[in-house]
Amino acid sequence: GENVEQHPSTLSVQEGDSAVIKCTYSDSASNYFPWYKQELGKGPQLIIDIRSNVGEKKDQRIAVTLNKTAKHFSLHITETQPEDSAVYFCAVYAGGTSYGKLTFGQGTILTVHP
């Protein structure tokens, strides 16, 4: 089955700095790569996603890059703010639109210090 590795497990930055989280995956058939943010006591919330036919996608301060050849993708957060502090999960989707499933990374605890 799919194997997703996520690094680092913890990341501490100063407000205004950039943060980068990286994930690698094993199944070359994977075609959809979402990132989720999970705050304490809440369920994961989708923040950005990218499909296999796109190399980069940006939404305000958040961007995701995908290298299908190397089977890795990254989340970039610029101008970090204290409210960005949370656990971030990458995920990989394989299978058709009806029966596919997500495999999650282990998570990164991001702490943004004011």
Added chain:
Amino acid sequence: EAGVAQSPRYKIIEKRQSVAFWCNPISGHATLYWYQQILGQGPKLLIQFQNNGVVDDSQLPKDRFSAERLKGVDSTLKIQPAKLEDSAVYLCASRPPGETQYFGPGTRLLVL
């Protein structure tokens, strides 16, 4: 648009007891998932429904876990009997056509 609803939000039981969780997906979402999230880990898929049929339950411990989705809408997940290692957050997610999944707030289970 209302999100995925789950109840209860918290549950504390003793080992060997039974427990049930309920999920109401976003209206119109045919696909429903149950995940188990152990502290410090990513969510792990337990079971996937397409309407009221099971698509994937390969990682569901069927000797103690069961799930159903009657009428293709609400779903329940049951554990009987519970073990200490079942302490986790149980997340329900639903999906419209496409790949994006939407998660509920989860039920936090503590087994003593």
